[in-house]
Amino acid sequence: MSYLDFLAAHSDRLISGTLITLAQFVLAALVAVAAALISGLMKLAPLKPVRGVATVYIEIFRGTSLLVQLYWIFFALPLFGISLDKFTAGFVTVGLCYGAYGGELVRGAVVSVPKGQWEAALALNMSPLRRMWRIILPQALVGMLPPWGNLMVEILKGTALVALISVTDLMFETRQINNNTFLSAQAFGSALIIYYVFARFMVTPLMRWLERVMARKIGRA
Amino acid sequence: MTDDMSRYPLTLEGDDAPMVRFQNVTKKYGDLTVLDRLDLDVGAGEMVTIIGPSGSGKTTVLRMLMTLETIDSGVIYVDGEPLTHMERNGRLVRANAAHMRRMRSKIGMCFQHFNLFPHMTALGNCMEGPVQVLGMSKKEAEERALELLDMVGMAEKRDQHPARLSGGQQQRVAIARALAMRPKVMLFDEVTSALDPEVISEVTGVIRALVDQHNLTMLMVTHQMGFAREISDRVCFFFDGSIEEQGTPEMLFDSPEKERTQQFLSAVLEAN
Ligand SMILES: Nc1ncnc2c1ncn2[C@@H]1O[C@H](COP(=O)(O)OP(=O)(O)O)[C@@H](O)[C@H]1O
Numbered sequence: 001m002s003y004l005d006f007l008a009a010h011s012d013r014l015i016s017g018t019l020i021t022l023a024q025f026v027l028a029a030l031v032a033v034a035a036a037l038i039s040g041l042m043k044l045a046p047l048k049p050v051r052g053v054a055t056v057y058i059e060i061f062r063g064t065s066l067l068v069q070l071y072w073i074f075f076a077l078p079l080f081g082i083s084l085d086k087f088t089a090g091f092v093t094v095g096l097c098y099g100a101y102g103g104e105l106v107r108g109a110v111v112s113v114p115k116g117q118w119e120a121a122l123a124l125n126m127s128p129l130r131r132m133w134r135i136i137l138p139q140a141l142v143g144m145l146p147p148w149g150n151l152m153v154e155i156l157k158g159t160a161l162v163a164l165i166s167v168t169d170l171m172f173e174t175r176q177i178n179n180n181t182f183l184s185a186q187a188f189g190s191a192l193i194i195y196y197v198f199a200r201f202m203v204t205p206l207m208r209w210l211e212r213v214m215a216r217k218i219g220r221a
Numbered sequence: 222m223t224d225d226m227s228r229y230p231l232t233l234e235g236d237d238a239p240m241v242r243f244q245n246v247t248k249k250y251g252d253l254t255v256l257d258r259l260d261l262d263v264g265a266g267e268m269v270t271i272i273g274p275s276g277s278g279k280t281t282v283l284r285m286l287m288t289l290e291t292i293d294s295g296v297i298y299v300d301g302e303p304l305t306h307m308e309r310n311g312r313l314v315r316a317n318a319a320h321m322r323r324m325r326s327k328i329g330m331c332f333q334h335f336n337l338f339p340h341m342t343a344l345g346n347c348m349e350g351p352v353q354v355l356g357m358s359k360k361e362a363e364e365r366a367l368e369l370l371d372m373v374g375m376a377e378k379r380d381q382h383p384a385r386l387s388g389g390q391q392q393r394v395a396i397a398r399a400l401a402m403r404p405k406v407m408l409f410d411e412v413t414s415a416l417d418p419e420v421i422s423e424v425t426g427v428i429r430a431l432v433d434q435h436n437l438t439m440l441m442v443t444h445q446m447g448f449a450r451e452i453s454d455r456v457c458f459f460f461d462g463s464i465e466e467q468g469t470p471e472m473l474f475d476s477p478e479k480e481r482t483q484q485f486l487s488a489v490l491e492a493n
């Protein structure tokens with residue numbers, strides 16, 4: 001059986017798995033961006049308890065393994081009355097995990113915006129929220145896009161773990177094919193290629209494009 | 222330090238009330254007293270220039286007035302009302318955020334390093350405050366911004382980002398941005414110090430036009446003695462956190478009384 005025959009025979013599983021992975025990635029990325037923004041800004045809050053909550057979140061999700069977090073949120077949280085279906089538990093956990101890394105990126109980028117920008121915005125009598133949203137965050141964004149590009153690839157790779165709580169993503173489908181056919185090299189080889197193409201030819205170029213657009217917006221390109 | 226607040230009036234009234242008053246204002250950073258019981262009045266429409274050696278507290282005076290720094294004692298008044306304080310049950314207490322916001326709208330500031338918003342065009346910089354803070358319509362804000370950019374000679378560069386502008390051009394946009402908020406008091410902190418010599422006159426020209434054509438109250442820190450002499454109503458010489466000597470430009474530059482003033486001026490003259 002040639003590799004092409006293999007692909008033809010299992011394309012439906014590979015395609016549906018890829019689509020689920022795509023959905024998991026996009027949703028996890030959105031969760032990660034939101035969690036990073038919220039926790040990064042909370043870490044800069046004047047109130048200590050607010051900073052504390054963000055620190056605990058970042059510490060827990062950065063300091064433990066994504067797989068354990070997945071099992072926790074999918075198997076243990078229901079014991080506390082919070083049940084998520086596996087699809088939701090998957091992207092939420094991956095998003096929260098990488099959002100904790102992103103939170104540090106947001107905090108660092110906001111802090112590195114020159115003090116004079118805050119002062120100029122205050123001199124225009126802008127409220128604290130407007131200063132952050134209109135003046136500081138857009139500039140911080142430019143500085144943190146390159147590391148976010150790496151983080152996005154990590155998020156994509158991280159979604160492969162959701163197969164372990166039986167989300168039918170690319171990894172899950174690949175294992176099914178392997179279990180049914182024992183064609184391990186073809187099955188896992190296909191997964192490798194699809195993940196690589198996804199990261200290298202979709203996620204990374206998209207982030208680079210975003211970097212260029214933002215650089216142009218700020219007049220640096 | 223406890224400060225008996227009853228000695229400070231709740232408001233400044235009367236025709237001769239100054240636009241800005243520092244009364245007994247002290248500012249410290251840790252153990253370092255940067256300004257020591259400063260008293261300074263600036264009349265409505267007056268142009269007061271602050272000169273003095275580096276580290277004497279000139280910038281701090283402007284930053285306190287812009288509410289970029291808190292003060293440790295004393296009261297600052299703007300337009301008859303306390304800026305750093307507000308009235309509660311007949312006495313002055315520390316101003317809250319809402320009071321400071323209301324008062325801050327009377328003041329505009331230009332910085333040594335311009336601090337334009339790099340992600341906005343020249344026009345965008347000048348529209349940001351009017352639209353976001355004053356709630357003006359985009360159309361109206363744009364008209365006003367264009368008028369001001371025209372006044373500072375930057376109308377042609379309206380669509381350029383700050384990174385594409387020279388220092389002198391950026392500073393002129395920064396002046397237009399501050400004026401777009403229609404302040405009563407304008408603060409200039411060494412606005413030409415970061416500029417190449419050949420473009421300094423672009424900026425001093427704009428300030429000169431403001432002095433001639435508008436009834437703004439202005440407080441300016443500068444090292445350009447010639448410019449200070451030409452446009453100031455009054456010059457204050459700061460030394461070590463207090464006003465060593467003040468007077469009309471003629472008095473201060475031609476016949477300074479204090480030895481420190483004489484030393485400073487001759488040192489500056491030599492440097493030029
Ligand atoms: N944020 C700060 N922390 C500590 N010291 C400061 C701070 N800002 C200014 N100073 C000190 O206050 C003094 C006056 O500073 P400044 O008002 O900037 O002087 P000038 O503008 O006359 O050069 C200086 O000794 C300076 O080192």
Ligand SMILES: [Mg+2]
Binds near residue numbers: 279411
């Ligand atoms: Mg200074």
